[in-house]
Amino acid sequence: MKQLIGLSGALLLLSGAAQAQIDNGDFETWSGGTPQGWTTIDSGIRLSQSTAYATTGNSSAQVEVLTGTQSNTDFRQSIPVTAGVPIEVSVDLYHTEGNVKARLYVGAYQGYSNPALTGQWQTLSHSYTPSSTGNIEVGLRFYDESGFDGNETVYVDNFRPRNDSTPVPGCEDTEATLSLTTDGYGSETSWNLADAQGTELYSGNGYGNNEQVTETFCLADGDYRFTINDSYGDGLLGSAGYSIEIGGQVVVQGSQFTYSQSSSFTVGAGGGDNGGGDNGGATNLEAYYLSAEGMTGYSLKNELHNIIKGHSSQGYSALWQFYQANELDNYYENDGSILDIYSEKPTSGDSVHFSAGQDQCGSYSREGDCYNREHSFPKSWFGGKVEPMNSDVHHIFATDGYVNAKRSNYPYGEVVSASYTSGNGSKLGTDASGRTLFEPIDEFKGDLARAYFYMATRYQDKVAGWESNSSNSDLVLDGSADRVFEPWLLALLKQWHLDDPVSQKERDRNQAAFEHQGNRNPFVDHPEFVEMIW
Structure with a gap:
């Protein structure tokens, strides 16, 4: 079943001098079985305090998804934001079965968690720049995957401003680091990282001009695709560019493109050969489509x-x-x-x-x-x-x-x-x-x-x-x-x-x-x- 079940709850925090705060983002304060500060908790989910799993403090929110009805599983709070002030949103998630995935909500729906990473913490993050001063809602929404049986538990902790100089909390797999320098039109740039199933794991947008951005990912063995977009269609100008490093080795890099550029890479030995194989079964798709790079419209179709x-x-x-x-x-x-x-x-x-x-x-x-x-x-x-x-x-x-x-x-x-x-x-x-x-x-x-x-x-x-x-x-x-x-x-x-x-x-x-x-x-x-x- 590919219809999404929803649980929209969230975190959100300002980087720099912004004013926004998440109330009880570490889920340490509870009253009558309800976490303080979270104002929308629908009947399709059940929240309780857990001390079995936590990445910060002593507890986390144990979220039981109980229904396939998306509109009945919201989990949110409202926070103040300032026009033009970037917000870096980050939350830690712990999947137990892998039959639901979480989607970050920051004024709109953003990236997804990786439901295949079970039994370990992963971090879901998003960069966002408000267009006006006021309040926005933030939260998570949970979507069902094949195998969902109507009851699954996900632990949520540590809604926070992201400190990109520190490792991903509790990462037991491979850490990858994205380094991005925007050009003089930072608001045109967005990106996402997806797994082999096309599930978006991380994403970012709403950047300032000539901004230096660092994001750290926790990735299980497998194949991944990084896509960067420019809404104007002139890529990253001047000295701007991006790269992804794993263990000091650059696996993705670029700067010159038009509207979009995608690159594939593999983590570990189990995700594909990334360069060849029997029967022509190469997973190096960038080489296969190299001649179409930078094209759009019917020129792309022709190539x-x-x-x-x-x-x-x-x-x-x-x-x-x-x-x-x-x-x-x-x-x-x-x-x-x-x-x-x-x-x-x-x-x-x-x-x-x-x-x-x-x-x-x-x-x-x-x-x-x-x-x-x-x-x-x-x-x-x-x-x-x-x-x-x-x-x-x-x-x-x-x-x-x-x-x-x-x-x-x-x-x-x-x-x-x-x-x-x-x-x-x-x-x-x-x-x-x-x-x-x-x-x-x-x-x-x-x-x-x-x-x-x-x-x-x-x-x-x-x-x-x-x-x-x-x-x-x-x-x-x-x-x-x-x-x-x-x-x-x-x-x-x-x-x-x-x-x-x-x-x-x-x-x-x-x-x-x-x-x-x-x-x-x-x-x-x-x-x-x-x-x-x-």
Whole structure:
């Protein structure tokens, strides 16, 4: 389940001469089971004082998340801020199970904690510059991850101004240090650090001009991506720049870019080889996309086309072997059955289970009979069994044969009146405009949107001629090689892409597809490319 449960509570503090204070940010003072100073504590969470875990003083707040209803789990207080005075916010978090993640709230929602770091403290921080003098709310919000069972405990302590010269409290993994010098337009600069699942762990913005910033991260072994942005589009000017060091070694650095620059690095031995490997399975994505660096708009799309266009078609029958090895449920029930996007139930037991290699279609008369190969971008749209589109695994998914037939070649969309609903809630019907559409469940909408952005990019030299191939291709394609999609569908795909971020399942499938046919989906590796192009 990717809907977020909320617990919005927070910390916030001014650096320098600012006046803001957090009341009872160390959770040492309690009255009647309630921490002093925290004015909003909704019924969907339960707070209690804990002396078992603490990073400062003798106690912390033990937060039990009890509900999946986001609006019922707020945890906040209001603090005064001064216009133009930067605030550095920092809080310590201790995850126990890893099935929820915390999101910092400082006048707006900011970065996420890393739920995979269980049994240890981690620090969540954010830099913020108020635009006006007054009060803002600060807090945390908790979001559910796959496996959340309706009750999970997270310990919270030490809302504070961050002293960047000191180590991350209680860090039992690897410390990494970001050094950033802004240029004369510091407010244009922002950054974030995300893990391999695309979860934002740390972020920063709202800087002053020519400011020197130091941030310390606590990182478990694995792969990470650092992204820096400039809202004006001229990068960091003059002597400004940034770097990340681990153990005295620079793993990321830069200064000259336009709107955005991303760099990948690996901590420890378990996170990837960062430079090569068998079957061309390199995790050094910066080298793969190097020729597109600094580009935006349709120039970026054109260069991505040049990067991914030369894939080696393996043929339609080879998809069965790909599914047997790579289209397996190792993410929800973890039973190794075929992961069928039209029957998978992410939050409960599946009604349908397909054994890899044994339950291939064949004939079918009802849902659950067999699985087949679903062209998410229907083959009738590109002219039939035409290679390499007909066997391009980046847009062909394992699905229930009966439901696949119901979907036919109808476009994806938002159904308001359903004529058919599959066992997991996928629907065939009409939208508000009367168009016949097929709507997958929320869990896979982002996956399918990014498959469509891949098709628009990989085949931009062909796609302009596909509009007239069928009435449904005419409904979704605009006859161009750049925008590709009609405005209604483009807006929908972009929304699905935002609402359902890249998952580990997608990243694993993208790597497997790269090893299978020799090209990648850029919008899985770099989700920010969608907004940069469209």
